[in-house]
Amino acid sequence: MIIITTGVSQTTSNTISSVGSSLSRNSHFSAASGGGSCYEAFPNGQILPTPNLRIFTFPELKNATKNFRIDTVVGEGGFGKVFKGWLDEKTPSKSRSGSVIAIKRLSSESLQGFQEWQSEVNFLGRLCHPNLVRLVGYCWEENELLLVYEFMQKGSLENHLFGRGAVVQPLPWNIRLKIAIGAARGLAFLHTSDKQVIYRDFKASNILLDGSYNAKISDFGLAKLGPSASQSHVTTRVMGTNGYAAPEYVATGHLYVKSDVYGFGVVLVEMLTGLRALDTNRPPGQHNLVEWIKPYLYYRRKLRSIMDSHLEGRYPAKAAFQTAQLALKCLESEPKSRPSMKEVLETLLHIESSKEKPREPRNRSTNPRAHRHSQQPLHHRSPLHPKLDSYRANHSSYLQGRPTA
Numbered sequence: 001m002i003i004i005t006t007g008v009s010q011t012t013s014n015t016i017s018s019v020g021s022s023l024s025r026n027s028h029f030s031a032a033s034g035g036g037s038c039y040e041a042f043p044n045g046q047i048l049p050t051p052n053l054r055i056f057t058f059p060e061l062k063n064a065t066k067n068f069r070i071d072t073v074v075g076e077g078g079f080g081k082v083f084k085g086w087l088d089e090k091t092p093s094k095s096r097s098g099s100v101i102a103i104k105r106l107s108s109e110s111l112q113g114f115q116e117w118q119s120e121v122n123f124l125g126r127l128c129h130p131n132l133v134r135l136v137g138y139c140w141e142e143n144e145l146l147l148v149y150e151f152m153q154k155g156s157l158e159n160h161l162f163g164r165g166a167v168v169q170p171l172p173w174n175i176r177l178k179i180a181i182g183a184a185r186g187l188a189f190l191h192t193s194d195k196q197v198i199y200r201d202f203k204a205s206n207i208l209l210d211g212s213y214n215a216k217i218s219d220f221g222l223a224k225l226g227p228s229a230s231q232s233h234v235t236t237r238v239m240g241t242n243g244y245a246a247p248e249y250v251a252t253g254h255l256y257v258k259s260d261v262y263g264f265g266v267v268l269v270e271m272l273t274g275l276r277a278l279d280t281n282r283p284p285g286q287h288n289l290v291e292w293i294k295p296y297l298y299y300r301r302k303l304r305s306i307m308d309s310h311l312e313g314r315y316p317a318k319a320a321f322q323t324a325q326l327a328l329k330c331l332e333s334e335p336k337s338r339p340s341m342k343e344v345l346e347t348l349l350h351i352e353s354s355k356e357k358p359r360e361p362r363n364r365s366t367n368p369r370a371h372r373h374s375q376q377p378l379h380h381r382s383p384l385h386p387k388l389d390s391y392r393a394n395h396s397s398y399l400q401g402r403p404t405a
């Protein structure tokens with residue numbers, strides 16, 4: 001739980017630490033590029049002693065986004081709209097230059113939104129790793145709460161797997177594997193760092209991609225510190241996203257480091273099949289991807305029938321099968337039976353290193369997913385506890401919150 005005080009935040013032992021006065025509104029960060037390339041100095045990641053963030057003024061961010069003009073919006077989530085902005089603009093607007101940033105603007109003053117904002121600043125502000133998106137800074141003025149990130153050119157994995165239209169090209173197999181490896185590295189870093197961090201919201205929309213499809217995990221609004229050495233889990237209110245959340249966590253509120261591994265398994269299945277973790281537009285019995293597809297993952301022939309048709313059969317069959325077996329391990333119902341993220345990463349690297357040629361396309365008439373191109377809302381999230389009440393009111397795919405564990 002986060003205790004709010006005036007002007008600064010204090011945290012209990014469940015957050016990464018109190019950032020206290022280091023988040024004073026007068027603190028300044030030197031460069032427009034915020035934390036700079038901290039991970040160039042620490043390629044294997046680092047947890048900084050204090051958040052290394054620039055504090056922006058609201059007019060600065062207004063200017064960066066042409067007054068939050070609608071054509072600068074690149075997405076929207078539970079926190080609010082996400083804008084593309086330009087810093088240090090010295091040139092006329094037609095040829096904008098300078099650092100490109102992504103700005104999230106809280107859409108209401110809900111307490112939940114504020115907590116999420118604080119958690120992002122407390123966690124992500126101190127985390128530095130090539131596979132975690134960089135938080136450049138924030139703005140906290142009057143009724144405005146904003147977060148400023150490095151801009152991720154290729155958007156989210158979700159957009160690439162499920163987006164429609166010509167704008168988004170389907171991802172080839174090798175890029176999917178590269179993204180899985182990057183995301184696994186990010187999670188493994190969180191899990192093995194001194195202060196073990198449980199991410200709690202692993203899903204395709206929180207995996208962002210730079211211009212070279214390097215994956216970076218974003219959104220630390222739900223992150224928690226892991227259990228003390230004598231404990232196997234932390235007990236917490238059930239939050240997250242339906243379809244991705246681990247069964248033990250949903251049932252009991254017991255959050256394990258391995259609960260993240262379950263979410264990773266779900267994303268692997270999404271990458272294999274091109275199907276959403278949860279989709280109520282699918283026929284009854286198929287809404288939950290894992291429950292529906294799991295039996296297909298055990299056998300090579302069955303797996304072939306459920307592989308993403310966007311791959312057009314161009315994937316190495318053995319590697320796909322090995323990835324499916326890895327996904328099954330991640331999806332074990334007992335947290336203890338799941339591999340660690342370090343083991344997951346090693347397996348993915350092993351799969352990548354075997355230079356198997358992609359198989360030739362085949363007739364796939366037995367595909368059980370005849371409906372897969374049915375119209376689906378692009379923004380399709382269902383947090384167990386919606387992050388913003390106002391957002392829930394406007395998005396029917398949000399589910400009612402579950403009782404506190």
Ligand SMILES: Nc1ncnc2c1ncn2[C@@H]1O[C@H](COP(=O)(O)OP(=O)(O)OP(=O)(O)O)[C@@H](O)[C@H]1O
Nearest residue numbers: 075076077078082102149150151152155156205381
């Ligand atoms: N740093 C960024 N660079 C570029 N695009 C971004 C960045 N952060 C977010 N986006 C875009 O904005 C979209 C919305 O992101 P956001 O994190 O607000 O919501 P979400 O992850 O889709 O949903 P939820 O609120 O449930 O986590 C993303 O899907 C992505 O396309």
Ligand SMILES: [Mg+2]
Nearest residue numbers: 077205206219
């Ligand atoms: Mg997100």
